[in-house]
Amino acid sequence: MAKIASVKCIRTRHDGSWTIVKVTTDQDGLYGIGSASDIYNPEAVVQVIEQLLAPVIIGRDAANIEDLWNTMSLSGYWRNGAVLQTAIGGIDMALWDIKGKEAGLPVYQLLGGASRSAVPCYGHAGGRDIAELTEDVHRFANEGYSVVRCQLGGYGGGGFRRGKDANLPDNAWKTDSVFDEHVYVSAIPRMFEQLRTTFGPELQFTHDVHEHLSPILAIQLAKRLEPYGLFYLEDALPPEQIGWYRQLRSQCATPQAVGELFVNPQEWTGLVSERLIDFIRVRVSKAGGITACRKLAAFCELFGVRTAWQEGGENDPVNQAAAVHLDLSVWNFGIQEINHFRDREKELFPGMIERRGGYLYANDKPGLGIDLDEEKAALLLDRDWSRTGYHRPYGLDRKADGTLVRP
Numbered sequence: 001m002a003k004i005a006s007v008k009c010i011r012t013r014h015d016g017s018w019t020i021v022k023v024t025t026d027q028d029g030l031y032g033i034g035s036a037s038d039i040y041n042p043e044a045v046v047q048v049i050e051q052l053l054a055p056v057i058i059g060r061d062a063a064n065i066e067d068l069w070n071t072m073s074l075s076g077y078w079r080n081g082a083v084l085q086t087a088i089g090g091i092d093m094a095l096w097d098i099k100g101k102e103a104g105l106p107v108y109q110l111l112g113g114a115s116r117s118a119v120p121c122y123g124h125a126g127g128r129d130i131a132e133l134t135e136d137v138h139r140f141a142n143e144g145y146s147v148v149r150c151q152l153g154g155y156g157g158g159g160f161r162r163g164k165d166a167n168l169p170d171n172a173w174k175t176d177s178v179f180d181e182h183v184y185v186s187a188i189p190r191m192f193e194q195l196r197t198t199f200g201p202e203l204q205f206t207h208d209v210h211e212h213l214s215p216i217l218a219i220q221l222a223k224r225l226e227p228y229g230l231f232y233l234e235d236a237l238p239p240e241q242i243g244w245y246r247q248l249r250s251q252c253a254t255p256q257a258v259g260e261l262f263v264n265p266q267e268w269t270g271l272v273s274e275r276l277i278d279f280i281r282v283r284v285s286k287a288g289g290i291t292a293c294r295k296l297a298a299f300c301e302l303f304g305v306r307t308a309w310q311e312g313g314e315n316d317p318v319n320q321a322a323a324v325h326l327d328l329s330v331w332n333f334g335i336q337e338i339n340h341f342r343d344r345e346k347e348l349f350p351g352m353i354e355r356r357g358g359y360l361y362a363n364d365k366p367g368l369g370i371d372l373d374e375e376k377a378a379l380l381l382d383r384d385w386s387r388t389g390y391h392r393p394y395g396l397d398r399k400a401d402g403t404l405v406r407p
Helices: 042-057 065-074 082-103 130-143 181-199 215-228 239-251 265-273 290-302 317-329 374-380
Strands: 004-012 018-025 031-035 119-127 147-152 204-208 232-234 256-258 354-356 359-361
Touching (some): 004 042, 004 374, 018 082, 031 082, 065 082, 065 290, 082 290, 130 147, 130 181, 147 181, 181 204, 181 215, 215 232, 215 239, 239 256, 239 265, 290 317
Parallel strands (some): 147 204, 232 256
Antiparallel strands (some): 018 031, 119 359
């Protein structure tokens, strides 16, 4: 059996926000890669991998993924934090990559084989107004997507007010653009009314609230969107208010997708077992990797909840590959969020997942089927991000009186 010989973190993308984990074994040429990217805390994840996890697993049998996953999960005593889960997730993906290469099979075959021939995905349409949004939705529909996410600009779009319309106090903390949840709850149903008039009932729509609303207004929005037959409404409530999903479910039948910010099983267990949501949307790396997500998918299947793994524009092709292998294998798959990469970024990852029309396709190479060109990865960096100089906190919105809006 191959034993783990080393664990290496490779920072790449122009801004240093992608972290790829490379786990090598004592067998010549046998290694695996995984995603440990965190756009806000990249170096913190690297330090957890290098200082805590790598010394624990080096010398161990690479084949014992279940035991290694549990060992890593308990190795810091405190567990289920975003940084630790991402670190574990990156190593876990690499171990599955190794196992697939040893077996000569793609990872989805190790997970039980294919449940479908390809993976449906949804596009991200946006626009500053309904005219621009409609044009963008047309573009995705013409490309072959059957599901399109629709946003008026960025998150909270449709609810921002500027200048004198914002009714700012004299000592306003923020003066350029503030969020008004009542304006938002009025704007989004009007948006979908026009989209349904234009596109009819066949094209499916999603919308991401991105946790911008207070609980009662989130329920009001879900009720007002019910006539427009959404594929799902995403992250209507923040993790701090998930108890409100009981009231939301009792009030309307708009399908609910949630989990982008989840890292702890206690966040999703009740929502799933009480059948309060319809789709689980954790990111594969943030949940702790393929090992964690295959368990989560099996749990969700018992309660009629489908998967919709979160991807996000800042994420890397390796996490996307791990998500697609899960998508192919689990019966209760729902939809996969799409990600787009620049040509220079694609050159770094031979074998990456392909999109044709509204579907994603994995290759049948062993493991995850994707690799990393380390020389090109180093050249893509616009400076040395190895240890210092990286600061990119999440940008927060505020209401007119200065109150922060939870993302």
